[in-house]
Amino acid sequence: MLPLAPVLVPLLTALLTASLPHHPRLRGITSLAGALALLASAVALFLHVHQDGAMSVALGNWPLPYAIEFVADGLGTALVLTAALLGLCVIAHALATAAGTEPAEQARAGLHPLLHALLAAVMAVFLAGDLFNLYVWFELMLIATLGLLVLGAERRHAEAALKYFATSMLGTLLMLAAVGLIYGATGHLNFSALQGAMRDPQVAAALPAPVTLLLLALLLKAGVFPLFLWLPASYHTLPAAALALIGGLLTKVALYVVMRLLGGVFAGMPGLLAEALGWLAVITMISGVLGAAYHWDIRRILAFHIVSQIGYLLLGVALASPAGAAGTAFFLVHNVLVKAQLFLICALIWMAAGHHDLRRIGGLYVARPLLAVLFLIGAFSLVGVPPSSGFWGKLLLVREAFAQDRLVWGGAALGVGLLTLYSMSKIWLEGFWKPHPAARPEGAPAHAALHPAAYAGVLALTVPIVALGLYPEAALRHLELATQTLWLVGGPR
Numbered sequence: 498m499l500p501l502a503p504v505l506v507p508l509l510t511a512l513l514t515a516s517l518p519h520h521p522r523l524r525g526i527t528s529l530a531g532a533l534a535l536l537a538s539a540v541a542l543f544l545h546v547h548q549d550g551a552m553s554v555a556l557g558n559w560p561l562p563y564a565i566e567f568v569a570d571g572l573g574t575a576l577v578l579t580a581a582l583l584g585l586c587v588i589a590h591a592l593a594t595a596a597g598t599e600p601a602e603q604a605r606a607g608l609h610p611l612l613h614a615l616l617a618a619v620m621a622v623f624l625a626g627d628l629f630n631l632y633v634w635f636e637l638m639l640i641a642t643l644g645l646l647v648l649g650a651e652r653r654h655a656e657a658a659l660k661y662f663a664t665s666m667l668g669t670l671l672m673l674a675a676v677g678l679i680y681g682a683t684g685h686l687n688f689s690a691l692q693g694a695m696r697d698p699q700v701a702a703a704l705p706a707p708v709t710l711l712l713l714a715l716l717l718k719a720g721v722f723p724l725f726l727w728l729p730a731s732y733h734t735l736p737a738a739a740l741a742l743i744g745g746l747l748t749k750v751a752l753y754v755v756m757r758l759l760g761g762v763f764a765g766m767p768g769l770l771a772e773a774l775g776w777l778a779v780i781t782m783i784s785g786v787l788g789a790a791y792h793w794d795i796r797r798i799l800a801f802h803i804v805s806q807i808g809y810l811l812l813g814v815a816l817a818s819p820a821g822a823a824g825t826a827f828f829l830v831h832n833v834l835v836k837a838q839l840f841l842i843c844a845l846i847w848m849a850a851g852h853h854d855l856r857r858i859g860g861l862y863v864a865r866p867l868l869a870v871l872f873l874i875g876a877f878s879l880v881g882v883p884p885s886s887g888f889w890g891k892l893l894l895v896r897e898a899f900a901q902d903r904l905v906w907g908g909a910a911l912g913v914g915l916l917t918l919y920s921m922s923k924i925w926l927e928g929f930w931k932p933h934p935a936a937r938p939e940g941a942p943a944h945a946a947l948h949p950a951a952y953a954g955v956l957a958l959t960v961p962i963v964a965l966g967l968y969p970e971a972a973l974r975h976l977e978l979a980t981q982t983l984w985l986v987g988g989p990r
Contacts, residue, residue, distance in 0.1 A: 571979030824893030
C-alpha cells in the first residue's frame with residue numbers, strides 16, 4: 498500500500514484539520530505533522546522505486562485493466578517528492594506568518610484543510626494509472642482551488658473564483674467528453690491497456706480526435722496561449738501560502754499529464770500535432786514574458802512568468818524525444834520549487850514593505866539583506882543564469898531544439914530568457930535597490946519587522962534550488978532513466 502500513502506496522508510490530514518475549526522493551535526500542529534508525514538511517505542516511496550523499480554496497486558475488487566490503478570514509477574515519485582517538500586514549506590510559512598501582517602485569511606479555519614486536499618489531488622494525479630482516475634482527481638484539484646480562491650470572502654475573491662471556475666469547467670467538460678470517446682473507441686481507460694490498444698491500426702486511427710480533445714482540455718488547465726487569461730486575473734487574490742502552492746504546482750501538473758500521455762500512453766503523435774505544440778509553446782513563452790514585463794504588481798509579474806515557463810515545458814513535449822522528456826522533467830522540478838520560493842518571497846516583501854506594487858516599495862536590500870539574497874537566488878534560477886537549476890533545465894531544452902534543427906524554437910527560448918531577466922531586474926531595482934518612496938499605504942511602516950520563523954519556508958526551498966544548480970548530475974541521471982521509455986517510437990509520426 499506504499500503507493501497510496503502520499504494520497505491517503507494528506508486526505509486524512511485535511512479531514513483532521515477540518516474537524517478543528519475552533520482550535521487554531523491544534524489545527525496548526527496537526528497540519529504541520531501531516532505535512533511531515535507526507536514528506537516521509539514520499540521519501541520512502543521514492544527510495545523504494547529508485548532501488549527496486551516501479552510498483553502499482555489496484556483497487557475496486559476488479560482485475561486489471563478494469564481496476565482503479567495507482568502506479569509509482571521513477572518520474573511520478575520524483576514529482577511526488579518535490580510536491581511533498583513544497584507542501585511542507587508552504588505549511589510552515591502559513592503557520593509562521595499567521596499572526597503577522599499578511600492578509601488575515603491565512604488564519605481562517607479553511608486554509609489548512611484545503612491545502613492538504615489540494616496536495617492529495619496533486620499526488621493522485623502523479624500516481625494515477627487510468628484516465629478516469631485522472632479525471633476524478635483533477636476535479637478535486639478544481640474544488641480545492643476554488644475553496645482557496647473564495648477564502649477571503651470579499652468581492653475580489655468571488656470575481657477571481659468565477660473566472661477560474663468558468664474556464665476550469667470548460668476544461669472539465671472537454672476532458673470528460675474525451676475520456677468517454679476514448680473509452681468508446683478502445684474499451685479501456687487503463688494506461689497500459691490503452692498503450693496496448695494503440696498497436697491495433699484500426700483503433701489507433703480512431704484516436705486522434707478524442708486525444709486532441711483531451712489535449713485541449715489539459716492545455717486549458719495548464720494556461721497555454723490563448724487560454725491563460727484566467728491565471729493572472731485570479732492568482733493575485735490568493736493567500737500567500739495558497740498562492741505558493743497553486744502557483745508552484747497547478748499548471749505544471751497538467752503539463753506533466755500531457756507529457757505522460759503523448760510520450761507514453763498515446764506515443765507516436767502525428768507530426769502536425771507536434772509542430773502545432775512547438776509553435777504554441779513559442780507564442781506562450783513570448784506572451785507570458787511580455788505580460789510580466791508590463792506589470793508592476795509582483796504577484797502579477799510572477800503569475801505571467803508561470804505562463805512563460807509553461808511555454809518551456811510545452812516546448813519539451815513538442816520536441817517528442819527521450820532527451821526532450823528528460824529536459825522537461827528536470828525543468829518541471831526546478832520550476833515548481835523556484836516559482837513557489839518566489840511567491841513566498843513576495844509574501845515577505847508585503848509583510849516588510851506594506852505593498853505589492855513596485856512603485857510603492859523600495860530599500861529592501863539595505864533593510865532586509867537576507868531577503869535580498871534569497872530573492873537573487875530565485876530570480877537567477879528563474880532567468881537561467883549559470884550555474885543555477887534554471888540554467889540546466891533551459892540548456893537541456895534549447896540543446897535538444899537545436900539538435901533537431903528547431904532554430905526558431907530554440908532561439909525564442911533564449912530570447913524569452915533575456916526578457917525574463919528584464920522583468921526580474923525590475924523587481925530588484927524597484928523593490929530592493931531604490932530607496933523606499935515617501936508615499937506608502939496609510940499606517941504601513943517603511944520596513945516592518947519580520948520574525949525569523951517567517952524565513953523558514955523560503956530557506957527550505959532555497960536549499961534544493963541551490964543543490965540542483967550546483968550538483969545537477971544525480972537528479973539528471975534519475976530523470977533520464979525515469980523518462981527513457983517516453984517517445985521510444987522515435988518521435989512524431
